[in-house]
Amino acid sequence: MSELYVIVLIIIVVALMSVAIYRTSLVKTKADYLVAGRSLPAIVLVLTLLTSWIGAGSLFAGAENAYKNGFAALWQPAGGWLGLLLIYFIAPRARKFAQFTLPDLLEARYNQVARVLGTIAILFAYVGITSYQFKGGGDVLHLIFPDYVSSQLGTFIIAAFVIVSTALAGMSSVAYMDVAIGSLVTVICVIAAPYLLIQAGGWTGLHQSLPPAYFQVLGNFRMAHGVEQSAGMGLVRALEFLVPTMLLMLGNQVMYQKFFSAKSEKDARVSVIGWIIGTLILETLIVAIAVFGRALYPTGEVALHPREIIPYTARHGLPTFMGALLLGAVFAKVISTASNYLFSPATNLVNDVFVRYIAPNASNKRVLIVSRLAVVLLGIWALYQAVYAESILQKMLWAYTIYSAALTPVVLAAFYWRRVTAWGAVAAIASGTVVTLLWDVPAIKAIFPAILADRDAIFPALFVAVAAMIVVSLVTRAPSAEQLAQFAD
Secondary structure, eight states, rough: HHHHHHHHHHHHHHHHHHHHHHHHHHHHHHSHHGGGOOBOHHHHHHHHHHHHHHHHIIIIIIIHHHHGGGGGHHHHHHHHHHHHHHHHHHHHHHHHOOOHHHHHHHHHTTTTHHHHHHHHHHHHHHHHHHHHHHHHHHHHHHHSSSTTTTTHHHHHHHHHHHHHHHHHHHHHHHHHHHHHHHHHHHHHHHHHHHHHHHHHHHHHHHHHHHHGGGTTTTTTTEETEEEEHHHHHHHHHHHHHHHHHHHHHEEEEEEEEHTTTTTHHHHHHHHHHHHHHHHHHHHHHHHHHHHHHHHHHHSSSHHGGGGGGHHHHHHHOOOOOHHHHHHHHHHHHHHHHHHHHHHHHHIIIIIIIIIIIOOTOOOOOHHHHHHHHHHHHHHHHHHHHHOOOOOOOHHHHHHHHHHHHHHHHHHHHHHOOOTHHHHHHHHHHHHHHHHHHHTOHEEEEEEEEHHHHSSHHHHHHHHHHHHHHHHHHSSSOOOHHHHHTTTTT
């Protein structure tokens, strides 16, 4: 049995590295490396958007959420679905803007201070997201090779592979690796979910095996410290999953870079339709597989580490070949998402710091060297965080919150609120970042009543950021017509 798992992993690793090496030969300029030469057609965009969005956050954090709360875990991906409906209208505007990074947009619409603060917020959030991809990949390797690879050793191995493959060809490598991965994971999840439902005894057996709360809208969200709360507090907890996911989706730099890489505005908009369909199907299947796994394996090792429920179910609940494919798909998805979120902040360091302030006239060769060095350094920082992170779910919510509160409001305002000013944006980014970073500090929490201190940072940070943006914008000079022109329809 184990030999088949090894073979599948070897095939995946060789295929992904082959794509990276081949695409490296095509990278000649900064635009080739950072935005794939602005050449990606709609079908490639669909698969790379889908694959970059659904990674360890869904396969481990989302699965852990489903293991604990049942189908109520769909509140988390539902935030992405709501965000996608709005993105359909943003995508062509983003492609029309056609720069390299989100801070490019922040400077064009606001000022240099907004650009710098935006870069800092992205670094914190995206390196955090990359770190739990490494950790999730380490869990997969441990499940495949339990006698030889610990979760921590697996984390180091995954980190090394991701850093090397991402550094080689940049966006071109990332996007075309995603095509193969997105296709594989979608097909195997469509096959595995109904098989596991049958194994769990169908819907009747599922209801007999799981607590009633697993089939309720709020699941176990009404429970806190073993005590049942009011329905209103349960809804607040559900929204603490939905809102950060939705706002990350709306302001996601990885997404904007993909739109900047599109062949045309039409390709950018068409890709969103495919992305919506694919995300609805795949996120629902992932939650379902985790719930079915909970019915099949309510105790034992996986109960102690519920984030591993999907790879554990693939290893123990499916026929060997199908299980090997699902485990391989999870492995590949983690690599893909790690590559996307590692590459994205590296482009910020290169485009928004090195080229913008240090070496504006640097040659393409020098920019490529610095870009690859940035990938390596940020990868090491992400690995450090992965080694010391306990909960993937908590790490995911922290990373989503810092991005959602600090950046998404000013990104949306750039396209849809003509009155927002540069200093309003600066106030929003700074206050949203600071509140998120300080919210979990014990001394800060002690200031607030328990009903507020027990909550995640998303709503306090978002409220402060939006309020700061509105108030400061209304008391400072309105933006010029030139600043607004390139963001109009």
